[in-house]
Amino acid sequence: MQLTVNGQRREVAHPDEMLVWVLRDELGLTGTHYGCGIGACGSCTVLLDGQVTRACLTPASAAAGREVTTVEGLARGEQLHPVQRAFLENPLQCGWCLPGHLMSAAALLERTPNPTPAQIEEAAGINLCRCGGYNAIRRAVARAAELKREGL
Ligand code: FES
Ligand code: FES
Structure with missing residues (x-):
């Protein structure tokens, strides 16, 4: 399965995993943190089509066809958000x-x-x-x- 993450198409091998682990372990985007795993702390927050989303509760497959933005995608080159x-x-x-x-x-x-x-x-x-x-x-x-x- 492919995901669009921070404007780039990325191949993902484990679409049934929670998005937080696919981002961190498969795509190396470790800026998305893992805390509680139950949607309570927000350390795993990413944007899906601009909407705040808990990546610990969202299977990667749910992000297919949508724009995923992680903290690594906020800056524009050298220009911080x-x-x-x-x-x-x-x-x-x-x-x-x-x-x-x-x-x-x-x-x-x-x-x-x-x-x-x-x-x-x-x-x-x-x-x-x-x-x-x-x-x-x-x-x-x-x-x-x-x-x-x-x-x-
Ligand atoms: S890890 Fe705490 S809300 Fe996702
Ligand atoms: S949890 Fe330490 S600064 Fe927020």
């Missing part, structure tokens, strides 16, 4: 949750360029941060919206 730059300005602690937050924030800003504090709160809250970095996460999402609106 606004969410990446915003989190560099607002660093977290261990960073385990970071890929999930980056993907959730990127999806939010794609559909809501000017998010309200409540929308930022919701986006920040769908992924767990065991280090309790929610203040930095809220600041980073707000800053990313600013950078994106300014086209930076």
